[in-house]
Amino acid sequence: MSDSERGRGEGPPTARVIQPRRSLPGGRAALGGLLIAVAAVGVFVAYASASDEPSHHLVVASRDIDIGTVIEEGDLQLIRGDLPDATRRTTFSSVGAVVGHVALSSIRRGEILHAGALTADASTVGHEVALTLPREQVAVGHLQAGDLVDVLVTRDDATSMVAARATVVRLGDDGDRSLTSTRDLTIVIAVSSGEAVVDIVHALRTGEVTVVRSTFAASDDRSGG
DSSP states (O other): OOHHHHHHHSOOOOOOOOOOOOOOOOHHHHHHHHHHHHHHHHHHHHHHHHHSOOOEEEEEESSOBOTTOBOOGGGEEEEEEOOOHHHHTTBOSOGGGTTTOBBSSOBOTTOBOBGGGBOSOGGGOSEEEEEEEOGGGBOOSSOOTTOEEEEEEEETTEEEEEEEEEEEEEESBTTBOSSOOSSOEEEEEEESOHHHHHHHHHHHHHSEEEEEEOTTSOGGGOOOO
């Protein structure tokens, strides 16, 4: 067979198409996809957490509480809320844990009650007694509501303790709560027993009473009612 015959029997040559090989995603693309997935999970978790109710109880003031006030149940309410652990450890989770303590500072309505704003011990609050004394017989210049005081009486040549570590509930009257006045000063203190009240009243009638601040004194070097 001649070359011309062979050419007439065969068709034109078929073109060959080369397909590029599909490769796996590169390292950057894979990392980008992973970050997007993690972000999506984070958004979901944040949304789910935001929809959860707060898990802790917190005691707040239901009304304004003045400094020196003996706190009652009606002054408080319980709410739910979340705080950092370090902050929550200084708050209260039950109303009963606060009732009977004395406010060491003014507390506004809706404010969360903290341990630092109250006297540490509610057991000293039981009976209140008022002492009206000449200013010079209050032997400290920085006395304020919430402080602890010792009450002493001097008769003849002897001085004795009448009440130890009583809590100052109120200092002065409504118009004068400082020690700057030259008038007699009225101090309302809280003591834990009726017997202590009797001893204080008797001391006021029979001797010269002096009030000494004992807030920072050690409790084991005091005695009395």
